Amino acid sequence: MQQKNYSGYTSYSYLEAGKDYKVFPLSVELNRVPSRRPEVTAEEEARVRRLFQEQLMISLHDHCFVAPEDLSQFMEFRRWGRDFTGYQGLSVSGLDAVFDNLMNGTAMITSRGGWKWDDIVYDLGMRLSDIAHQEMVVHCKTTSDIVNAKKNGQIAFIVSIEGAAMIENELDRLDILYGLGVRCLGIAYSEGNALGGGLKEPRDGGLTTFGRQAVRRMNQLGIAIDVSHSGDQTSLDTIEVSDKPIFITHAGARALWNSNRLKPDDVIRACAAKGGVIGIEAAPHTTLTEKHPKHSLESFMEHFEYCVNLVGIDHVAFGPDVLFGDHVGLHNALTEALSIGASRGHLEYEKVAYVDGIESPAEAFPNIVRWLVKHGYSDADIGKVVGGNVMRVLKAAWYR
Template identity: 80%
Template structure:
């Protein structure tokens, strides 16, 4: 395919110019097929400027430094969902049952990201089941998404650390397939090998509900890793697959950290000390993760990383979680897993409240609801605003490079096979 990086960048106004030049050719998902013949057409949400989310204000000199940082250092999102939701969320269940998720290629071309751990829509791949997390559905979801990605050359499937570095060099974005929970492997240990063979490089232990491996964060009693769960952790270590405990219960998280021979990730969470929510991690788990060399990615999904001082969710409350964790375990063990998407994320949570166990994972205290997380609306604006905030607040280039990607790469060099 033709390299259109310069042509694309030249058509952008200075305010909307992408943070890094990427090989975006204007490709839209499934454009190799015929609409309304090969698939049902749904009107999708805008990838850019859907809502008036604010940009972090910096001086021209600081903006120049931000762009230099993006150019010189690897930018890795530890957790996102880079699909585009339907504009009308009343259509979401029919949309999901078609099994075709549109990737936000244009939005990603603006994001400045070199690497994204994309988590598909795993639990909501409800092609054969209203409950989700079925093996056949997850494989269908994965294959359909990668089929689309194979028809363009800006986003590339990545399975090694070398792939991540090369993507940046080539003006591309490395797509690391991740799945948030392992319920679909049931009691079949070899299914982890199959997922690895299909390109999956990060797997969560449990997604809120308990499963064959261990307890989820919604369970009133978390018994920790099961015997099978311990086998699964060891298998992931042997394969070279990163492990995530973001949605696991506290005891299951601790057991996983202890049993794993390799450092693990909390790909998207925050500090429970700042807001009493099961969705966030207590200090002792964040410390245990860091002591084994692991990393916590700070998340921005609506109404998660709020605090007692900042109950209205925004980039400032999000960064309060970042600074708390960095002070708790050191700058070498913190990164960013925004957990955002293209479309109405708050509305999507409302629609999928039961399937995603939203209610059970929120704090008991009341908090102001927002229509979107200001400054962190989608993958196109999250990392540019995060780096602007870090520059504005006096962080060094060295520390920004660590939290924006370097810390994650260090763990992957230990956790992955290569």
Template identity: 50%
Template structure:
């Protein structure tokens, strides 16, 4: 039997194998490191209220990557070839989250710069589920009841999702396979077009394809939540119209608040809400900037939140921060060609400030504590806070997953 050496305490995943021996390894970020300085301005009574709201209610991140980035971005190529993605489980348990929609890095090319293929996805999904199965207090949520049970039992629920459906190629039955393996949410398309439709990088927006419409129908039939966060405007509208069930935008913002392709226009946001969908407000660096806050922070992110609430109704808004543990801004630069940063973050002649981190929403541990504090500070009612922390997501899941 192989004798495995002790591992640093923050390398919590894959305890049954040895980093650097059983698979390639790079030094990973320390998830306990913080750069954010934000703290909501609350008195003692308000602080107690914020803590109660976070503790007593189901809190769901509609989109996050709760894994560790390399400590040194020079190791990014090795990192992207490694299918064992390390999750900061102890840190997540401090976050106040009940459930997290966990979308891994298939779209940016773990083994290929052109993106994952089918075998890559299945292999990584199996490894991910094996890792989760060896963690105490962690469950994989396949039903709404699984999320509610996780809240009751004090567990953390992971909802398995993908940011793109490119890996199914032109085979509808692969959606069934993914559902059988636990996938409950799928993005139709990432930045580049695939067999289902157009992405945000495309100069010509072809919308949803004929195959994409068949895929939407199959996802409806199975009970897979459709996500159009990275889809082109026309693909978003086509998917919302074609779907018999509400469609989600799990991580985006409002283009009226910051005019870049990565954000959604009012037409898409209103269509999403009118059909019962939910928008999760994005917080990854250099996305949810705003006219009033040109250096992205929790304040600029919440500019998108307040605009979306006014436009869509508070019952159609939640949070999908899209954060991870480590130097997210440098990570974006390292993979800028793949995510299409020069295109999807293009604000034209507008001046804005590049940041090293999004103050107040740097990683999954702090996100919802700071969001809850901000909402309390700005006078939102308990019922409104409960809705945007998780209630709205539970409602759409009850409609889609049944």
């Protein structure tokens, strides 16, 4: 893949470990598990490498932090407020830009429930402080930042937050988040809030009056809108009310797997009809299918092809939602905080220790592109789904 300008920097190395912050041994970033890449010929691999040189590679949703080895200490780890970015892993990911979603619901620095204003601001400031001390990953605020990052061998870091509970009923907090560099915001993260319904609520009343005001303000500011974790009616209302195309940054097709975490055809179609894009999700045990009930790159790509057939190649991208470390173990440790129960379907499936072929940000896009090349997709179509479609929406949704 295109090698980035990585100096060997590790997170918070400008501080003294053990004195300025508590040390938690972290997971390895590369080759943690024997995840397999698609088998391609030497000629196909050469084409993959060329595509990484020529096309913008944008992940619509990830968490590029390194998890601690001992996940029983994860909440204590989080309360220190420091996410350790996987710079080494990112340096070989081939990505030119990534929508990174910080701690989000696990930012529990001041509270046990998460999603508090102070926690989100603390999380955001800490992460950007670390990023400011190195040069490979750059804080992205405009589409030009993405283009320049690729040119300069860097990765554009797009700050995203998965739910808007922390703004409470304060509309101007959206302006503050924008001023702090947030460029993508979800309406609700599973639990309902002042804007609308989340996917785990027993009834989804749709976008509230305040939610409609918030959508309008995000359009005015230039914050891209995400409905990945919103309820179906709230998603449809958001798509209707927004003047700009929106994202479903990380989901899949409920038609293939009956889970509230995935989107029904009418929501996917409505999103595409307004010019929006759905990013296909790969977090463990989400994008399963009856054909591939054991979660892997194959089941993930079955959701991709279903969505392409449903709404066309111009409206699909990839939001793998992966991290560096034991993602399955993390889900087990954070079942309540992350509403894991709401993301499981009612079908029987085989649990996996990791999602084979798409286990971390280091391998996700290289293996996605290998799969696309192996299955005969054209350069133009690959360019659309790995970055072009996302850029088109950003040029419409962002202020600049």
